Amino acid sequence: MNTPAPAPNPCGPALAQWLARGPLPDGALVAVAYSAGADSTALLLAAHDRWPDSVTALHVHHGLQAAADRFEATARSVCDGLGIPLRVAHVRAAPAPGQSPEDAARTHRYAALADLAQAAGARIVLLAQHADDQAETVLLALSRGAGLPGLAAMPERFQRHGMGFGRPLLDVPASALREWVQGSALAFVDDPSNTDTRFTRNRIRAQLVPAWQTCFPGFRPMLARSARHAAQAQGLLDDLARIDLAAVGDPPAIAALQALGRERQANVLRHWLRAQWGVLPSEAQMSQLLDQVAACRTRGHRIELKVADGTLRREGACLAFSRPPQAASI
Structure with missing residues (x-):
């Protein structure tokens, strides 16, 4: 046999x-x-x-x-x-x-x-x-x-x-x-x-x-296909964010951000924070930030928002992200 x-x-x-x-x-x-x-x-x-x-x-x-x-x-x-x-x-x-x-x-x-x-x-x-x-x-x-x-x-x-x-x-x-x-x-x-x-x-x-x-028998390949579509769409958003970041500057200029639509502002700011600082704001934090950017029309207007382990602030005409100094080791 x-x-x-x-x-x-x-x-x-x-x-x-x-x-x-x-x-x-x-x-x-x-x-x-x-x-x-x-x-x-x-x-x-x-x-x-x-x-x-x-x-x-x-x-x-x-x-x-x-x-x-x-x-x-x-x-x-x-x-x-x-x-x-x-x-x-x-x-x-x-x-x-x-x-x-x-x-x-x-x-x-x-x-x-x-x-x-x-x-x-x-x-x-x-x-x-x-x-x-x-x-x-x-x-x-x-x-x-x-x-x-x-x-x-x-x-x-x-x-x-x-x-x-x-x-x-x-x-x-x-x-x-x-x-x-x-x-x-x-x-x-x-x-x-x-x-x-x-x-x-x-x-x-x-x-x-x-x-x-x-x-939904056989659903796994369908979810994998959805994941690929999401990855492709995110790739396009990243491309757009790089184009917009080149226009608004690094760090982003507030007036240049205001020239973009709200969705593009969110996209470029997420990209900047993720790429430069390794942080990602929550949906609520991003909504607050966009509201503050929209309201920033005077020289003395203040922007300040906690994101992850750091803070977003207005510094002159731009946004800036900073982290607190590490506590000295004993």
């Missing part, structure tokens, strides 16, 4: 399509963010198949749960068996005041991955986020009343901490990845925190996604 051929890794075609949209330089070392879960295991194997001698695995140990040691042990075992170099970072992702544990873990994880990749000489870090993750991100953005940047969800390529990151699996469903890994001989770990419904994303996964699937 002939033994059936093993099913192909679904990450292989997805990786090829992602590369077709943006090839990597010849001979570039590729890093894979490897948690030892099913998704990153499938991606690591696909990358290793494509670049047998040019792949390294990166594992971040957050120390946030007892299972973290088991994740690292599994990652070491799998990489040793495959002959894939593994670099590990241990971080303590304690949230800052007002920051959620999820945001803190994500911030520390990307910084650690960038550091590990740079130390290895890698040109890009591949992430195993998939179609289900993308759909959950869109639903989370909708629940928060996000604008186009939020609705655009996760880009397939981006830069952070001086390192390139790529997501080649955004069109691959989680079920296909898990089914393939379960049919392979490779060990992987299920993250117990994925079922903890104290986290908003997990509630979406456990409660909202099944309801959407019942009402």
Whole structure:
């Protein structure tokens, strides 16, 4: 009796399509963010198949749960068996005041991955986020009343901490990845925190996604398409903001802003604050700022508005953003 051929890794075609949209330089070392879960295991194997001698695995140990040691042990075992170099970072992702544990873990994880990749000489870090993750991100953005940047969800390529990151699996469903890994001989770990419904994303996964699937079977590609449309629209708004910023100046001149319509004022000011200062005003803050700009018709008119960790003020004929000096360390 002939033994059936093993099913192909679904990450292989997805990786090829992602590369077709943006090839990597010849001979570039590729890093894979490897948690030892099913998704990153499938991606690591696909990358290793494509670049047998040019792949390294990166594992971040957050120390946030007892299972973290088991994740690292599994990652070491799998990489040793495959002959894939593994670099590990241990971080303590304690949230800052007002920051959620999820945001803190994500911030520390990307910084650690960038550091590990740079130390290895890698040109890009591949992430195993998939179609289900993308759909959950869109639903989370909708629940928060996000604008186009939020609705655009996760880009397939981006830069952070001086390192390139790529997501080649955004069109691959989680079920296909898990089914393939379960049919392979490779060990992987299920993250117990994925079922903890104290986290908003997990509630979406456990409660909202099944309801959407019942009402709209096959909805994931549709949400991914909406995310792409939002990203395209945001790209056009960014182009317009750069044109308008060149006209109003940096820092923006108040009289030049007043010559623009209210929507274009909001667009260019969001772009300026995000690009120059890394902050994004809320809808209420932007509405207050636009009202103050509209009312600023006399030399002595004052503008002052708190945004994130800084303050927007009028300085002469322009707007200026400033942060308070850091308290001296003791």
